[in-house]
Amino acid sequence: MADATWQARGVVKGQAQGMALVSDTALSFLGDLDIRSGQVVGRSSDLLGACVAGRVLVLPASRGSAGAWRFLYQLKVHDTHPAALILRDLPDPSVTQGAILADVPIVVEPEAAFWTDLRNGDMLHVDGDSGCITRC
Amino acid sequence: MKLSDRDKALLDGTEGDAARQAMAALIQLGEAYDAPDMVDIGYAHVHAGMALYKGDVELIEATAGQGAKMAVPVSTNIANADMGNWQDTGAPEALGLLQKRAEAAHRLMGSATSFTCTPYWAGHWPTWNMHIASIESGVTVFANSVLGARSNRDGFFAVYAGMTGRYPRFGLHLDRNRQPTHRVTVTARPSGTADFTALGYVIGTAVGSGVPLIRGLQTRPSLDELDAMGVGMATSGGVAMFILPGVTPPWADDADAPGLPEAEVTEADIAQVFDGFCTGEETGFDLVHLGCPHASFEEMKHYSALLSGRQVSPGVELWVTTSRAVRQLAQDAGLVAPMIKAGARVVSDTCPISCHFACTCSPDPALGVVPPKLKTIVVDSAKQAHYVRDMIRCPTLFTTSELAVETAVTGRFQPRRRRNG
Numbered sequence: 009m010a011d012a013t014w015q016a017r018g019v020v021k022g023q024a025q026g027m028a029l030v031s032d033t034a035l036s037f038l039g040d041l042d043i044r045s046g047q048v049v050g051r052s053s054d055l056l057g058a059c060v061a062g063r064v065l066v067l068p069a070s071r072g073s074a075g076a077w078r079f080l081y082q083l084k085v086h087d088t089h090p091a092a093l094i095l096r097d098l099p100d101p102s103v104t105q106g107a108i109l110a111d112v113p114i115v116v117e118p119e120a121a122f123w124t125d126l127r128n129g130d131m132l133h134v135d136g137d138s139g140c141i142t143r144c
Numbered sequence: 145m146k147l148s149d150r151d152k153a154l155l156d157g158t159e160g161d162a163a164r165q166a167m168a169a170l171i172q173l174g175e176a177y178d179a180p181d182m183v184d185i186g187y188a189h190v191h192a193g194m195a196l197y198k199g200d201v202e203l204i205e206a207t208a209g210q211g212a213k214m215a216v217p218v219s220t221n222i223a224n225a226d227m228g229n230w231q232d233t234g235a236p237e238a239l240g241l242l243q244k245r246a247e248a249a250h251r252l253m254g255s256a257t258s259f260t261c262t263p264y265w266a267g268h269w270p271t272w273n274m275h276i277a278s279i280e281s282g283v284t285v286f287a288n289s290v291l292g293a294r295s296n297r298d299g300f301f302a303v304y305a306g307m308t309g310r311y312p313r314f315g316l317h318l319d320r321n322r323q324p325t326h327r328v329t330v331t332a333r334p335s336g337t338a339d340f341t342a343l344g345y346v347i348g349t350a351v352g353s354g355v356p357l358i359r360g361l362q363t364r365p366s367l368d369e370l371d372a373m374g375v376g377m378a379t380s381g382g383v384a385m386f387i388l389p390g391v392t393p394p395w396a397d398d399a400d401a402p403g404l405p406e407a408e409v410t411e412a413d414i415a416q417v418f419d420g421f422c423t424g425e426e427t428g429f430d431l432v433h434l435g436c437p438h439a440s441f442e443e444m445k446h447y448s449a450l451l452s453g454r455q456v457s458p459g460v461e462l463w464v465t466t467s468r469a470v471r472q473l474a475q476d477a478g479l480v481a482p483m484i485k486a487g488a489r490v491v492s493d494t495c496p497i498s499c500h501f502a503c504t505c506s507p508d509p510a511l512g513v514v515p516p517k518l519k520t521i522v523v524d525s526a527k528q529a530h531y532v533r534d535m536i537r538c539p540t541l542f543t544t545s546e547l548a549v550e551t552a553v554t555g556r557f558q559p560r561r562r563r564n565g
Contacts, residue, residue, distance in 0.1 A: 019176040039534060043506040074281040074378070077299030078197065082506055085199040100382070101315065104176050105299040108169050 011143055012125055016118035018139035019098065020107040025144070026091030029063035030128045031055045036071035037079040037103060046088030064132045065090040070099045080106030092134035094118060094141065115139050145174050145312070146181040154308055162212035166304035173301060174312025183313050186274040187216055188306035189263050189283045190255065191299075192223040193246030195239050196505035196513065201246045207303060208249035215309035218255040219263035221280050222438070223247075224500065226493045227259070228468065233491060235500050238511045243493075255306070259493040260467030262371065264291075265440040267469065272393045275317055277305035281384070282437050282527075285374035288316055288385035290367070292393030297384050316384055324357035324387050324401040326350070331360060332411040333563050337372040337443065338544040340365060341436075341526040342417040343409060344376020344383075350407040353382030357389070357401040364391065368440055372525070375437050379527040411563055417542075418560050421529035424520025424539035426557035431518060432456075432548055433496050435465035436525035441473050443545075448479035450549040456487035457555035468492040488552075496521060497531040504535045522557065524548045 033054045035041075040050025046061035060083070070076065080103065083089035092113045093099075099114070107114050113136030122141060133142040153159070154167040174182065193204030223243055226233055230240030247257050258266050261280050264287075270276045272292035278284045279302045287293040296315040298305070305311045316322055328350065334343045347356050356377070365373065370391065377383035390397035434447050447464050456462045464483055466474070471492045474480050480490050503515045518538045523529045524545040532540050543551065547558040 021172060039504070074279075074284075074297045074299065074382075077301075078194075078200070081203075081300070082197055082200075085197075086506060098176070101173065101177065101296060101301075102299040104173060105169075105301045108172055109300055 014118050014122040014141045016094065016115035016122070016139045016141055018136045019116050020104060020112065020114040020136050022111055022113035022136045023134070024064070024092040024113050025131070025133045026062050026064040028066055028126060028128060028130045028132050029055065029058060029060060030066040030126060032068060034069040034071045035067050036073055037076040037106065038073040041079065041083065043079065043082045043086055043088065046083060060090045061088040063090050064092045064094060064134055066094045066126065068096045070095065070103050073100070074102050076100060076102040077106030077109065080112065081109045084110035084112070092136070094134065115141060145171060145179060147171070148182065151182055151310060160211050162207055162210035163307055166212070166307045167310070169301060170304050170308065170310060170312055174314065177312065177314040179312035179314040181313055182310040183275045183317055185216055185276055185305050185309055185311045187268060187270045187276045188214070188218045188302045189268065189276070189278040189280055190218055190220055190302045190306050191279050192221045192259055193249065194224050195243040195246065195511070196224040196500065196502065196507045198506050198508045201242055204246050205249045208252040212253050212307050214254040214306045216306055217268065218306040219258040219260070219266065219268045220250050220255055221259070222261045222495065222498045223259045223493045224498060226491050228492060232489055233494070233499055234516065236512050239500060239507070239513055242511065258467055258469060260438045260469070262438040262440065262467060265438065265470050266467045275311060277302040277311050281378035282371070282375040284384050285378045285386065286371055288322070289374055289388065289392050290370050294322070295384070297382070322385065323355065324404060325354035326356045326407055327401045327404045328356045328358045328407045328409060329360045330358060330409045332409055332414050333362065334414060335563065336544055337368050338524045338560070339414060340369040340372035341376040342414045344373040345380045345417050345526040345530070346409045346413045347386070347407070348377035348379060348381030348383050351381055351383060353384070355385050355387060356383065356407070357387040357399070357404070359389070359400070361388070368443055371437065371440070375527045379530050415562050417526055421523070421526065421533070421540045421542035422559065424541045426541070427555065429520040429522050429541055429551070429557065430459070430461060431496065432460060432462045432522040432552040433465065433528060434463070434524055434545060434548060436495060436523065436528035438495070439464065439466040439470060441470050444470060444474040444479050446545065447549070448474070448482050450546060451486040451488055452482040454486045454549070454553045456552050460552055460555060462488040462552040463491050463496065464488055465491045465495040495528070497528060497535050502535040503537055522548055522551050
């Protein structure tokens with residue numbers, strides 16, 4: 009697969025790299041993830057059984073919960089956190105607060121080509137400062 | 145984002161490393177949500193530091209250890225153990241001692257060690273147009289909807305807001321977002337806090353994270369009922385504010401929102417919430433819980449009157465949960481002794497879903513926390529019922545406060561009866 013670059017909007021600063029884990033369903037950080045293993049346990053997620061640790065998690069949306077920040081931070085404490093998040097829409101402030109605490113970059117609203125070109129398992133670099141996503 | 149001279153000074157570290165980090169994080173949050181600038185806040189309700197989450201008490205200790213001091217009045221949210229008597233609830237010694245470390249860290253930073261989800265009953269009462277930050281969604285909805293203060297649903301960053309006295313201007317800090325998105329008509333006739341948690345639960349399900357304007361209530365709800373309705377909405381939906389004309393500042397009695405998406409709440413809808421949270425067997429319960437959110441002084445009076453001269457059935461535990469401040473008031477008023485005499489436990493700082501009963505937490509294994517196997521919990525709040533299901537993962541029986549006491553005394557579940565309307 010050739011190198012490719014897509015523009016998104018940087019929301020949480022930082023650089024990260026990992027294999028893309030792509031979902032078509034919204035994910036709740038409170039309840040859908042097992043903190044100790046990083047496994048998706050929420051039955052409403054199409055990632056059920058997958059592990060988010062070290063992956064660039066690509067989601068249409070996060071489901072709102074005021075407690076989301078704590079669970080994202082707990083993934084970091086247990087070293088089971090995703091490397092970065094790419095979201096279609098701006099998440100709930102609680103998710104953003106958790107990601108800033110956990111040093112997990114977030115970019116949102118990537119350009120349309122990203123959604124058609126991206127393949128599950130692509131190695132991605134996410135630049136939360138510039139909003140740039142690169143396949144490497 | 146436009147920064148004041150003091151914001152810039154904080155960012156340059158003139159008030160220490162903790163305040164520098166706090167300001168940098170608040171700026172990043174503000175830029176994410178296109179905040180034009182920061183506002184002065186008058187109060188913050190902050191994270192307790194939870195002993196049931198690995199590294200979480202240490203996070204608060206690290207902040208205090210950097211020399212952080214609170215710039216505005218600060219209260220602390222509900223915690224994972226009763227720091228005055230964790231043995232009474234069966235919490236491991238190591239868990240209680242770890243939770244006490246968070247209390248010490250908050251004292252160093254100048255916060256009131258309230259450890260409650262209802263800090264307003266303990267005296268933290270922000271006023272109209274005051275910007276605040278709150279980690280507890282129930283506090284957010286009460287502040288916005290009853291007191292007319294301005295708050296988003298925050299996470300850990302309420303600590304940063306408390307340390308700096310600043311918060312980015314977005315969300316419900318802006319007038320344009322403090323407007324109704326839905327018009328809700330209540331034809332039910334709710335009465336008492338349990339009913340109002342169920343009413344809120346129905347509304348939150350209907351409007352998601354919208355701002356409902358609520359019509360149709362025949363009488364002005366009591367403060368406890370307003371509180372109950374708000375937490376119900378914040379539990380089933382992401383509601384951060386409701387508008388009750390004549391109650392919510394500055395909406396007058398005749399305020400309306402024609403043309404917006406409509407929802408109706410009938411008695412059948414409320415009964416459905418009670419029925420939906422009756423998943424346990426009517427004689428198979430081992431715990432009855434009163435006081436979600438943490439009881440006010442008025443609720444303590446009510447619970448105490450209901451329990452006076454009664455005796456909790458053998459094999460049943462009855463917990464009444466409240467803040468340590470309200471517990472002290474209740475004790476001074478002679479309200480606690482009759483409850484203890486009846487066989488109840490009065491628990492502060494925590495509650496069933498916040499203590500070691502929850503199985504969705506991630507404590508340090510060295511603490512030796514093993515959630516007990518509970519058969520069924522009887523509750524008088526839709527919020528408690530929702531999180532018992534999701535966090536303790538055991539069946540519930542949901543009824544009114546009065547009938548929950550009858551349930552505890554008789555050993556047989558007493559379901560709520562339908563009301564007219």
